[in-house]
Amino acid sequence: MDALHLYRALERRGTSPALTWYSAEGRVELSGRVAANHLAKIAGYLLEDVWIEPGAVVLLDCRAGFKQALWGLGALLAGAHVAVGQTPSGGLAAVVTDAPERWAGSTANGVEVLAVDPAPLAMQWTGESLPPGVRDAAAEVLGASDVLMDEAAHEASNWQLWGGDVSDLDLDRGSVSDPDSDPSPDSGPSPGSAPTGPGSGASSDRDSSSGSPALGATRARARLLVAPSPSQALEAAAGTLASARLVVVDDPGEAERIRIAENLDEVRH
Known part of the structure; x- marks a missing residue:
């Protein structure tokens, strides 16, 4: 198992759900195809625009969320x-942050500060004006390639720190489409849907929504994770997504309701 294996596994999953995240802002669901697209864009952006070197340190200074997990996986894919x-x-090459004001002086020391707006559908920074030298990574990454251009860069990463064996995880049986089957085509985009890209978490095949889970799904492996820390979120994503769907709930008080809505057998904290 490594970051490239995870990326390829997400590609193969196609339009079947891979990562579902419930937060105060609503429900976001990413298919395997869309998650893989995010990872390719992030890895390409870090390599081709930010110019990180193999083995360079990238710090995630973000609250736990689907964007934080994707940027962590994308950085691992970039080596x-x-x-x-x-x-x-030791040296710090870049920091991905949802609080860029904390890093306002770091750019003078050669650190690339990459601001990512935490709002699920934000495709650019929407907060106070960014400090000088801080990059609006949520906007810039949209121009990166949808295709993974460097399949060897990941070998320099510290994947082993994050990517545990999925067999070691507590996996629940959940409601998720069969990865080998294609769902019925949608009649069109759902109300309020946003363009595709790592800043949005949305896609044209309605992988993002604030509504209820899709009906008619078959039973397959899934893990329900409740109120994770940022480290736990990245570790769970790295260790789960190649083999199972990951459902994350920020609010422990909502866990039982969502367990029932998602047709999961058991809550794992």
Whole structure:
């Protein structure tokens, strides 16, 4: 198992659900195809625009969320040594943050500060004006290639720190489409849907929504994760998504309701 294996597994999943995240802003669901597209764009952006070197340290300074998990996986796919929360000892090449004001002085030291708006459908930074030198990564990454251009870069990453064996995880049986089958085509985009891209979490085949889970799904492997820390979110995504769907709930008080709505057998904290 490595970051490339995970990326290929998501590609093969196609339009079947891969990552579903419930937060105060609503429900976001990414198919395997859309998640893989996010990872390719993020990896390409880090390699071709930010110019990180193999094994360079990329810090995630973001709250737990689907964007935080995707940026962590994308950085691993780009060959970065990913750290979460605290700045590691040694050099820091880049920081992905939803609080760019904390890093306003770091650009003078050669650190690339990449601002990612935490709002699920935000495709650019929507907060206060970014400090000088800070990049609006949510907007810039949209121009990166949808196709993974470097399949060897991931070998320099610290994948082993994050990507546990899925057999070691507590996996529940859940409601998820069969990865080998194609769902019925949609009649059109759902109300309020947004354009595709790592800043949005949405897609043209309605992988993002604020409504209820799709009906008629077959039973397959899924994991329900409740109120994870940023480290736990990235570890769960790295260890789960190649083999199973991951459903994450921010609010523990909502876990039982969502367990029933998603037809999951059991809650795992």
